[in-house]
Amino acid sequence: MASESSDIPVVPERRIKDDFHHPYTPYDVQLQFMRVAYDVLSGGDGQVGILESPTGTGKSLSLICSALSWLRSYKKQQHEDTIAAVKDGMKDEPDWMIEQMLHRKREELVQRWQEREERLAKIRSKEGELEARGKKRRRIDDTTSRRRGKDIDEDAEFLLDDWNDDEAGDDPMSVFSKETRVLMESMGLGAPKKQDEDTEDDDEIKIFYTSRTHSQLSQFITELRRPSFPSSVPQIAETRAGDESAEAVKHVPLSSRQRLCINPSVTRLGSLSAINDRCTELQQSKSKEKCPFVPNAENLANSHRFRDTALATVPDIEDMFQLGKTLQVCPYYASRTAIPGAEIVTLPYPLLLQKSARDALGIKLEGNVVIIDEAHNIMDAVSNVYAAEIRLSDLRRARQLLGIYVRRFGKKLKGENRVMVAQVGRVVDSLSEWLDGALKAKTDQGIVDPNLLLKAKGADQLNLFQLIKYIQQSKLAFKVESYASHLEDEAASSGHKTVSSPVLHTLVAFITVLTNLSSEGRVFYEKIAATPPEVKLAYLLLSPTHAFSSIASSARAVILAGGTMSPFDDYKAHLFPSLASEKITTLSCGHVIPPSNLCVWTLASTRPTVAAGKTPPPGAGGDTFEFSFQRRSDKAMIRQLGLAILNICTIVPDGVVVFFPSYGYLDQVIAAWQAAATENGQGGSIWDRLQGKKALFRDMKGASSEDVLQEYTSAILGGDEQPGKPAPASQRGALLLSVVGGRMSEGINFSDRLGRCVVVVGLPYPNINSPEWKAKIEYIESSMLERLQAGDATSNGNAKLPEDAVAMAKQAARDFYENACMRAVNQSIGRAIRHQKDYAAIVLIDRRFGTERIRGKLPGWIRGGMQAGSEEKGLHGLMGALSTFFRGKREQG
Structure with missing residues (x-):
């Protein structure tokens, strides 16, 4: 059983432990989770539960x-x-x-x-x-499959059937x-x-x-x-x-x-x-x-x-x-x-x-x-479902395929088919012309007015809804691409090939999003480094509110559950904005591990603070850790970071995983560590000294993570098939440098010896100057102002905004921006502590982790394991805490 916790309510008489028919004896946190979920479902129509239970708690x-x-x-x-x-x-x-x-x-x-x-x-x-x-089991007789060959009846196979919009319905x-x-x-x-x-x-x-x-x-x-x-x-x-x-x-x-x-x-x-x-x-x-x-x-x-x-x-x-x-x-x-x-x-x-x-x-x-x-990424999931993009090369390929198809079947197309295929060509030409211009623009990315995309060739006069309906029901994309594939097969004389690039299907997906409400999303263009030069259009859904509303308004009850749901505010504001607060239940469960199995430390500076409750001012000789965009390139601070991680690797056994804000910053830090020798001349760069402590691995953007993970695991476990077994005295372990939001920050299990310490360097705020985030911030501010105006008009009978409405809207946007950062941090932290007997240290390196605002957005079980006043005690205090923590684990065997 998990240790008793004073903040867990007593199970009411109406529900004893067998009421939930759990196959095992449930932990206290499991009982708490099941009680709350049961109550949400029992609460009647329109109930919402946002429930957080750490990985490893069942x-x-x-x-x-x-x-x-x-x-x-x-x-x-x-x-x-x-x-x-x-x-x-x-x-x-x-x-x-x-x-x-x-x-x-x-x-x-x-x-x-x-x-x-x-x-x-x-x-x-x-x-x-x-x-x-x-x-x-019986197997299907593959003789039912048909190989396409030269004897195909092309008209029967690829020619569009007669289409009538009125009949299609x-x-x-x-x-x-x-x-x-x-x-x-x-x-x-x-x-x-x-x-x-x-x-x-x-x-x-x-x-x-x-x-x-x-x-x-x-x-x-x-x-x-x-x-x-x-x-x-x-x-x-x-x-x-x-x-x-x-x-x-x-x-x-x-x-x-x-x-x-x-x-x-x-x-x-x-x-x-x-x-x-x-x-x-x-x-x-x-x-x-x-x-x-x-x-x-x-x-x-x-x-x-x-x-x-x-x-x-x-x-x-x-x-x-x-x-x-x-x-x-x-x-x-x-x-x-x-x-x-x-x-x-x-x-x-x-x-x-x-x-x-x-x-x-x-x-x-x-x-x-x-x-x-796994609802921590539900807002991104909604946006991804409605996202679409298309490249200039896709459009050129689409025009080529349409040309090939029309040359073969054009004279046989009748009525609506001839008209609609021509309209598809006009849309492709208009989008291509706009992207040709964007390719020559001085800026590499920006927001696009969707009305301008279809200005050429008179494409803006077309009924896109009817065009999309035609392409979907006539199977135009499939027939055109299949015919092109058929020609390639004939030329190669090698049998049927898969259509490698469904560019017309990509086109349909993109023009479909152009019919969405302009207030909900934005279209962006971005140049891509390639030979020949490439540029793409991408549609981004700015808010999941409207897209999710059909679920939120229909279901009797909705439960969002995840291992790291904190902070909760965004789910309320952007998934259920109209739902009364009494309809929403939130829960952040503790972990099944005892408190002695977790050590959380905020490393704000290398030296203790001069006075209790105060932090040294920024820029004080690199003593203060603040990896903001303005300060993160400070060479002295990067060097102090390397020395801090070197000290951590000296004390922590087995695996240490360090998460950086971005791949670009990880590259910058590694370059600095490889170039800089220590002041006291103890030999070699920081990078060489880290390699002397542990086997060193890094995550690289675009590379496969599987090989790195396998090598990292082998360096720690060797031939040992029991991850929880103590490492032999000769085993030095491994250090893995990764990125928040990268491939190793979600879904990867660093349990037991693979993750005895997780280090988070800085706060990984998204690039607020990117066109996407500028659009998101603008949208949240404007939609918040609209809600405030609507609420004030309802209560006062007028449309006058409250005096602090603009400030409230700006704060809502800042909270959304900060919450996106903290959700990514919480996912990275969750890579450690995967079951009841696991233990690990978590080190948060940045003075901002010591502020109440940031701490309040960490999961409850992390806040519970935070060492009081750690942000004031410096690197020496951290080394003492880690030594005590791991010595105690060794003594327990």
């Missing part, structure tokens, strides 16, 4: 146990309310009739539950037998034939017109869980298989008391065609956009070569088997893919048939954050729960 399992315990309790209460409603509706009837009706209602409820569970139980049993016998299902749409609707795909027995669970509340990467979702699903939960049906729960496995968790994972498609002729295309287009093309009514795996009348039984097996086995994405291959039914479409019966649906960020993706999958958030894990 956050995923705590989320599972609290959320599914609440869900089963909620569903059980719904069943009871249904029975109570029947009773209330018959209060004027005789008692015997009421009892008979209630008995019949209970029997129907139980029978429906039992039939479903028995069906799933049989599937689980069969799956277990197959695994026990080691039977191999706005129905996202219009890409399918009428027969396919009817069948998919009957299976629960798309928007079914009526509810039948197979979709009766569609109204039941669900949990949609999302995380950043596929591997994180797989880890979550592994944890999902650990706990057991009681039935949600009251009678079953009573008759099978103590039987935690009475009702297994029903889970379905969703993913893209790129991960789930089992058609070799589609998957070999490589790019997601090409795969999507080819998939839908193979389902259109005029397609001569239908995909054999899409749900149809012939494989309907297998589609139902797919659904039931998925709900019976808690599968991950790989399981769904293999199941589809075994049953020869498309996992991408068949997985949707399991959504109505699922209790928890896992999916990656893009499929949840984009409304168009949710609509395509048939996901309805209304009344359901959304849990976003």
